[in-house]
Amino acid sequence: MPFIETKNLSFTYTDEDDPQPVLHEVSLSFEKGEFVAILGRNGSGKSTFAKLLNLVLEATDGTITIDGKSVHAELSEAEIIDLRKKVGMVFQNPDNQLVATVVEEDVAFGPENLGIEPAEIRRRVDEALEIVGMTDYARHAPHKLSGGQKQRIAIAGVIAMLPDCILFDESTAMLDPRGRAEVMETVEKLNREQGITVLLITHNMDEAVRADRVVVIDDGRVQMDGTPREVFAKVDELFALGLAVPQATELAARLELSGVPLTPVEGADAVENWFNT
């Protein structure tokens, strides 16, 4: 059974006399432990999809099942909290997600709100900071950290709630190259070592190639779904959708090389093969 399953999921923003449909019958399932990148233009509906999975929005039509439990309007407060704990979210702007003046207090904020006992909170905070590699900063002030460090603290705050799945909504968009690299390393580690299911919404194609699977959403519909190599092989279709491909893939397509290189090293291999033919 998939960890998350949506069936014919639709959503329309009800704006008085001008309803705006943003998602049309999206049926997707995500297995436990998968690392899935979700690509789409601004306004394609991908963030709305994320908000539906985190129960911030309520579907207009269709169903969502999370860990075998179906999401519906009659859920009690306790049931909603329980489901939200399973799917954590990390947003774009690190400054909007940090609430405390000391790093470890910030990480403890979530579990404290869940009424967890202090000893257990202590254990979870230490472990979460360890996982994101920020143990040495436990007593620092968050506002003095770099963008990548702040995002890792935000991630630690989510981990401390022990989610099964984390949704990253363009979490690297505001970071410098090193910050992006730090966050992506953390994301991969969470997936590989902690077995956390990762859904990564991004505009950066070099981040998407690190996933096991890439889903492309356009105009509220799933347009492509496959391994990074299967999806990025469709260079012309992706450009037509207003998206891009990794630079190595684009270069190979222009030179009409065989194969679909995704990284600089794979690109160099493909070029070398071409030189030798």
Add this chain to the structure above:
Amino acid sequence: MKLELKNLSYTYSGGTTFARQAVDDVSAVIREGSITGIIGHTGSGKSTLVQMMNGLLTPSSGEVLLDGVNIFSDKKTLRDARFKVGLVFQYPEYQLFEETVAKDIGFGPKNQKLSPEEIATRTLEAADFVGLDRELLGKSPFDLSGGQKRRVAIAGVMAMRPPILILDEPASGLDPVGREEIFGGLCRYRDQTGATVVIVSHSMEDMARYAEDILVMSDSRLLLSGSRDEIFKNADLLCSVGLDVPEVTHLISELRRRGYDLPDNIYTVEGAEAALRALKAKLQREGATGC
């Protein structure tokens, strides 16, 4: 218009125990009519630096010279400088507030006390610069997409026709097409008005594509400045200060490491394609003559 920075420094909370030097002795000349990029890690001082360029922040020491005149010399010069140096902040779309797109774009020229006819002309011109459909001018800015709103906000500054236009992360959070629309608009503005455009960015790929000159900030200081080619040659140094070079440059470096004779100044996919085709042809010629 020539923009020159002379020994610029800025200290936040100066004179207190919280004092923090954000910009430390930066001197640079921004070439007139250039598209100049400013890159640097988070907290390197980029945003503080550009806020001094239009007089929004007063430097702790040093000068900002516009055609040789220090903009901080008196109140009038400072006020003039704010119109000559247009500054677009990050996420400028949050600052839209008028009823229509046209009014929002025309707000700056109105403040400049231009005639209604001139405001109308400037509004249309600015909409064209950023590639905004004129049919959108009568709409509420809040009915537009994120990318369109961003372009309205940028057009609002362009409508004042500043000879120097500075933008802090103008394409952040936009999809590839949205990014191209923004940068296309900035290039058109420069090409048609001869203005200087300064862009703060974290995207090495965008800088490789659009910037002609680049300033590199690191830990409050100016680490490097020069043409795009001169800057991106320092791949190791850039990586050591939290930056990077474009992916395609890594690909070409990998081939150079494997012994292929390729130039070391390739930063775009187009440039890589041309260089690789040339090398392939050369290898085939050599193969044919048996060398």
